[in-house]
Amino acid sequence: MNDAASSLPVVIVGGGFSGAMLAARLAERDQASVLIERGDAFGPGVAYATPNDAHRLNVRAGRMSAVADRPGDFVDWLTTHHPDQADANGFAPRRLYGLYVRDRLSTTEAAHPGLIRRLSGAVIAIEGRAVILSTGARIDGRAVVLATGNPAPRTTPTGEDGRIIANPWTPDALAPIQPGDDVLILGAGLTMVDVLLTLLSQGWRGRAAAVSRRGLLPRAHGPHHDAPIDLPPEALSGPLSQRLAVARRLARAHGWRRVMEGYRPITLDLWQAAPSAERARFLRHLRPWWDVHRHRIAPEIAAELDRLFHDNRLTVRAGRILDVEASADRVTVRLAGEAGQALTAPWLIDCTGPGHDATATPLTAALIAEGRARLDPLRLGLDLDQSGRVRHADGTPDPDLYVLGPPARAAFWETIAVPDIRQRIEALSLALTA
Numbered sequence: 001m002n003d004a005a006s007s008l009p010v011v012i013v014g015g016g017f018s019g020a021m022l023a024a025r026l027a028e029r030d031q032a033s034v035l036i037e038r039g040d041a042f043g044p045g046v047a048y049a050t051p052n053d054a055h056r057l058n059v060r061a062g063r064m065s066a067v068a069d070r071p072g073d074f075v076d077w078l079t080t081h082h083p084d085q086a087d088a089n090g091f092a093p094r095r096l097y098g099l100y101v102r103d104r105l106s107t108t109e110a111a112h113p114g115l116i117r118r119l120s121g122a123v124i125a126i127e128g129r130a131v132i133l134s135t136g137a138r139i140d141g142r143a144v145v146l147a148t149g150n151p152a153p154r155t156t157p158t159g160e161d162g163r164i165i166a167n168p169w170t171p172d173a174l175a176p177i178q179p180g181d182d183v184l185i186l187g188a189g190l191t192m193v194d195v196l197l198t199l200l201s202q203g204w205r206g207r208a209a210a211v212s213r214r215g216l217l218p219r220a221h222g223p224h225h226d227a228p229i230d231l232p233p234e235a236l237s238g239p240l241s242q243r244l245a246v247a248r249r250l251a252r253a254h255g256w257r258r259v260m261e262g263y264r265p266i267t268l269d270l271w272q273a274a275p276s277a278e279r280a281r282f283l284r285h286l287r288p289w290w291d292v293h294r295h296r297i298a299p300e301i302a303a304e305l306d307r308l309f310h311d312n313r314l315t316v317r318a319g320r321i322l323d324v325e326a327s328a329d330r331v332t333v334r335l336a337g338e339a340g341q342a343l344t345a346p347w348l349i350d351c352t353g354p355g356h357d358a359t360a361t362p363l364t365a366a367l368i369a370e371g372r373a374r375l376d377p378l379r380l381g382l383d384l385d386q387s388g389r390v391r392h393a394d395g396t397p398d399p400d401l402y403v404l405g406p407p408a409r410a411a412f413w414e415t416i417a418v419p420d421i422r423q424r425i426e427a428l429s430l431a432l433t434a
Contacts (some may be wrong), residue, residue, distance in 0.1 A: 024105055
């Protein structure tokens, strides 16, 4: 890179957790950046922007530092600003984590003046090392990082009557639901849990029926952090069926949480070492069970779900959806395999999770069309190299275009939890300042 280019800022598209914390880390390494966000809420992103204190972190506070080399940073911040929540073993409200991320960004800006530029706007194109905004403005940089976070669900249409809530994370999406209304929920994962907590905080007294392909719910964390076990070689290599059998045997002997903790620090290595066919088998057969054991919920949240089950206010069905039909006052979901069984309620909420599809997003679809990017073989997202650089249509990594956070899951798999993202931020900040 020539001297003129090296003096330019890194352009970061997306001002949520991934983008904001990358900008902060770059500033600490004396590298300027331009942080571009559609709105003006820089830092927390969707996950940590919730005002509802019922929404808790899914990781213990002691493991939620945003900085790789300062593991106690978040708990130290809580001790100073919210001492009643400063429990390293606890699960703080996500609202507080959003405040922590905002504070880290602004504190770093003050400590390194001029190295972080915030810019509100929509990026519509990427040309070389520059981005083009909807206003026509062009921002030149030394590199571009796509840190656009989780996209909205894409399973269901909204419907003219509004009885289908296609994205529960839009502001006041659940406000029309009345206290006595029953609801149907597509998906039974972490988004479903958040939706139920939101409804309960609104005084909701109705019943919910959740539908997912396998009817699995997120498992709960134990009362304390579980120490990882050392995994034997036969749990790390060989056919997936063999590894699964070994993992189950270890879970019976030591507890499944300790087994998952043993896998956690080496998941990236295992994923990147796996050939495409093995990844496909994992996704097809094991992913649902991996997700519910790996991405757990706080014990107090699990207890809330248990109360809903006990009071017959929550049921979970396993099945494949045949079709969804909305009328003026109800939504009907028909399932396969049970003689056309139908579920009906006044509302349907799509909790199927992020709709990752790089071809459906104009910005990345344009990159694919021009050959600057391509989908990974399993269509999980853009194909990236092991440094997070976008691969061209011919497989060549682009030296100036990176992906960070949830959109990088094709290359890194575990890219949604803070402990994983902060490691990627550290590696990427080093690469961009080398």
